[in-house]
Amino acid sequence: AQSVAQPEDQVNVAEGNPLTVKCTYSVSGNPYLFWYVQYPNRGLQFLLKYITGDNLVKGSYGFEAEFNKSQTSFHLKKPSALVSDSALYFCAVRDVENSGYALNFGKGTSLLVTP
Amino acid sequence: DTAVSQTPKYLVTQMGNDKSIKCEQNLGHDTMYWYKQDSKKFLKIMFSYNNKELIINETVPNRFSPKSPDKAHLNLHINSLELGDSAVYFCASGRLSYEQYFGPGTRLTVT
Numbered sequence: 144a145q146s147v148a149q150p151e152d153q154v155n156v157a158e159g160n161p162l163t164v165k166c167t168y169s170v171s172g173n174p175y176l177f178w179y180v181q182y183p184n185r186g187l188q189f190l191l192k193y194i195t196g197d198n199l200v201k202g203s204y205g206f207e208a209e210f211n212k213s214q215t216s217f218h219l220k221k222p223s224a225l226v227s228d229s230a231l232y233f234c235a236v237r238d239v240e241n242s243g244y245a246l247n248f249g250k251g252t253s254l255l256v257t258p
Numbered sequence: 259d260t261a262v263s264q265t266p267k268y269l270v271t272q273m274g275n276d277k278s279i280k281c282e283q284n285l286g287h288d289t290m291y292w293y294k295q296d297s298k299k300f301l302k303i304m305f306s307y308n309n310k311e312l313i314i315n316e317t318v319p320n321r322f323s324p325k326s327p328d329k330a331h332l333n334l335h336i337n338s339l340e341l342g343d344s345a346v347y348f349c350a351s352g353r354l355s356y357e358q359y360f361g362p363g364t365r366l367t368v369t
Binding site for chain 2: 177189231233243246247248
């Protein structure tokens with residue numbers, strides 16, 4: 144089965160510092176990987192995706208992610224965190240084992256950025 | 259001009275009732291989805307619907323049924339509601355190889 148794992152329940156970082164939210168994947172074939180953010184009582188917002196090509200993917204709100212095939216990782220990064228980045232972050236992989244191509248999500252990582 | 263919309267935003271009902279949640283997308287996507295987010299924030303696919311082909315997650319009870327009157331709509335019907343059905347339900351749409359866009363969610367509370 145196509146799956147992703149987010150090893151951290153929570154990440155704390157001071158405003159202005161770089162942040163990393165970790166994600167590892169387990170897939171058969173080429174992975175289609177995504178990051179989403181969920182603010183309290185809101186839907187999920189798409190941040191970025193890796194389909195193919197450059198291993199460094201740039202997305203919305205200054206976020207980027209690095210695809211690492213040897214480590215089967217797709218970590219989310221931002222050079223300088225903002226308090227407004229505090230939210231729940233989900234890594235996801237497209238499920239290619241059924242024709243619906245639904246997303247399989249990690250458990251989520253809560254990011255807290257303190258002033 | 260909301261891309262994916264859901265109604266209602268909140269739904270409070272009693273056990274045993276039948277309810278529906280509506281979803282509409284104006285993005286022209288060919289595939290729509292329903293996801294369930296439980297109290298621990300775990301997100302799980304319930305249904306995928308593409309060109310009249312329905313893919314059902316085998317763990318979803320048959321009390322849940324999606325209905326698609328046209329490509330822009332995928333409604334979720336739930337019969338004989340149970341306490342364990344309380345959750346946030348998200349509709350999403352997308353093209354098969356690309357990202358999905360999510361609605362704002364419907365918080366269902368069964369009492």
